[in-house]
Amino acid sequence: MDSYSLLYSSSHRTGLLSGFQRLRSQRKMCDVVLEAGGVSFPCHRALLASSSDYFWALFGENTVERLAGSISLPVLTPEGLDAILDFLYSGWLSISASKLPFVLEAARYLQVETALSICEQFMTDGLNTDNCCCYANLAERHGLVNALEAANQTIAMEMKGLLQKSRVDLLALNIQSLMAVLDADEIPGVMEVELIKLTLDWLGENGPLPLLKSNLLLSRLRFGLVAPSDLINLSRSHKAMATPLIRSQLTRALEYHRLGSAQPITQSRQSTLRASPNRVLLVGGGASADWPEQQVLAFDPISRKFSSPSCVLPLRLRNSCVCSVGGFLFVIGGEEVKEGDENEKKPVTVTTSQVWRYDPRFDCWEQVASMLERRAQFACCVVEDVIYSIGGRHSRPDSNTYASVASVEFYDMIAGAWRRGVTLLRPLHGHAAAMLDNNIYVSGGLPGSQGSIHGSNHGANWDENREISREVLSWDLKARVWEKRASMSIARFSHRLATAHGYIYALLGMYEPFCDIERYDSQSDHWTRLKPLHTGSFNYGMASMASGNLLVFGGRRWSDGQEVIMKSVLEYDTKKDHWREICQLPRPLTGTECTLLPLPD
The missing domain is CATH 3.30.710.10 (Potassium Channel Kv1.1; Chain A)
Structure with missing residues (x-):
């Protein structure tokens, strides 16, 4: 063949x-x-x-x-x-x-x-601000699913400019696109009240709609993000707002505003900001350890750019703790730093029990219930939307001494009050805490009850008669008891703990001769040394990202016998055990505290 x-x-x-x-x-x-x-x-x-x-x-x-x-x-x-x-x-x-x-x-x-x-x-x-509305209508008419999704996303991200220059195009938008835009979790730079007014204007141009469609459209708005006075006025501005469904949503929004301290734990989609959840907030700190600033910085990990939100700390604080719950920022305790009188050359510091809550929805600070004890150099941890304050120390008002505490307290947001928790095995300050599998882990720190206060930045509150601890304690929320775990290989003070990919990472603190970090496996109860930093630092800010990577902001280090305030922003890839510098701060910064918080642009 x-x-x-x-x-x-x-x-x-x-x-x-x-x-x-x-x-x-x-x-x-x-x-x-x-x-x-x-x-x-x-x-x-x-x-x-x-x-x-x-x-x-x-x-x-x-x-x-x-x-x-x-x-x-x-x-x-x-x-x-x-x-x-x-x-x-x-x-x-x-x-x-x-x-x-x-x-x-x-x-x-x-x-x-x-x-x-x-x-x-x-x-x-070719999508841009000028054509996104037109392309959305074309894509919806001809069933171009991918183009329609891309156009809707562009409209959401460019809404601020469209409201200013192309409102006519928005009023001509098809209802499917408008509903998709109102479903978006990010609409930068636009207040919710503007979206409500746009939607009501759209109904005026394209109505009357069947009741079902009108309700479907309006129910996508987040009335909890609108001030009560504006809600009342808007509810009377259009007959579509008077339907039973929408009136019930308006009522729930007004009830949400009356919840006070319980707002963070009663969040719903209706009260959730349309903003990126991964914005890092750098609270306090400054170019000097003795004189912290009240300025707050925001860091976008995607663009790697910093911005200055309008919020300013109500006090100058250092050695405080910050955390976020339900989209609210909490600034807890610390040392309030004030200018000394004519005879005082240095700033005066007073340990405080005050707790401040910041609401980014309305850009306002509120002082909530104070802790039961004054605390600085303590640890705080959020477990199941409950804030725990652990240990710490406070200055004695009548002497140049401080006292460490073993007490633990937690914030009951429903009652708006702090409650006593199970105390530590002994007084402790300068320790760190992290949460893993609903257990709180506390590591390192300086045990003891009292000591004298010294003036140097790098040795403040240091008692040469006691040693920094390597111990690790864990507290099970169900068993309600503190237990000892495997000790770290390095004694650490004023360090950081972070949770990522099911492990706990211990980062550098003060007085450490080396730059090693280590990782804790709770299953085997074992610590493992990891790749060290090339240059050690302390008093830095640290944030654990959703990706599992850790970001380290600024801090202090010693160079040629002098203390240097740093500008670097470092990223640690926990999977690859790799450090790199990704950008720099706008200015040298030490003593800042970090947390993730959605912020409007």
Whole structure:
């Protein structure tokens, strides 16, 4: 049996189309004429049928048009039909923003799916503030799912500019796109009250709608983000706001505003900010350890840029703790730093029990119930939306001494009060805490009850008669007892603990001769040394990201016998055990405290 080869020529296919295109341009061997808008297009029946499901059905055996010499297509424009015919004959599709609606109409009507895919990609690649509303309407009309999703996302991200310059385009938006935009979790720079007004204006332009559709649209708004006075005024501005469903949502929003201290643990979608949840907030700290600033910095880990939110700390604080619960920021305890009188050369510090809560929805601070004890250099941890304050120390008002405490307390947000918890095994300050599997872990620190206060920055509150601890304690919320765990390999003071990928990481503290970090496995109750930092630091801010990576901001280190305030922002990849500098702070910073908090742009 003879062998044979099967070979393919791509030039033959190209030449075949070129030949048909030449015959068409010369109007030779054409056996059908298509008409649109008074313009005739001589074509070849066989090529049309082989390229389009519409023409395949039109020229079938049992249709009237199969032998017709001329076929009218009144629903199409000459521009759209010409572009699709050029595509069928050459494989090239000519599109512009002005021609796009006509080309899409022709491609959809003639069922040329390849041309529809090309148009969809053209729209997705060219989305911007000027065309996103128009493209959303086109994509919704022609069932272009990917382009519609991309256009809706663009509208949400560009809403601030659209409200200022293209409100008319927003009022002409299709209802599916408007609902998708109102479902978005991020709409930068836009207050919810503006979205409510836009939606009511849209209903005025496009209504009246059936009750079901109107309710579906309005229920996507987040009334909990609107001040009570504005809610009352808006509820009277349009009859669509008076339906039973929407009135019940407005009532729940007003009840939410009256919850006071319980607001953080009663969050719902209606009261959740439309903002990135991964913004890092750097609270307090400054270019000097003795004089902290009241400025707050926000860090975007995606763009790696810093911004200065409008919120300013109500006090100058150091050695405090910060955390976030339900989208609220809590600043707890610490040392309030005040200017000394004429006889005092140095700032005066007073340990405080005050707790401040910041609401980014309305950019306001509120002083909530104070802790039962004054605390600085303590640890705080959030477990199941409950804030725990653990250990610490406070200055004695009548002497130049401080006292460490073993007490633990937790914040009952429903009652708006602090409650006593199970005390530590002994007084402790300068320790760190982290939560893993609903257990609180406490490591290191300086045990003891009291000592003298010294003045140097690097040795403040240091008692040479006691040693820094390597011990690790854990507290089970169910068993309600403190237990000892495997000790760290390094004694640490004023260090940081972080949880990532099911492990606890211990980072550098003060007085450490090396730059080692270590990881704790709770299953094996074992610590493992990891890759050290090239340069040690202390008194830095640290944030644990959703990705599991750790970010370290600023801090202090010793260089040639002098203390240096740092500007670096370091990232530790916990999976790869790798450190790198990703950017720098706007200014040197030490003593800052970090937490993740959604913030409006």
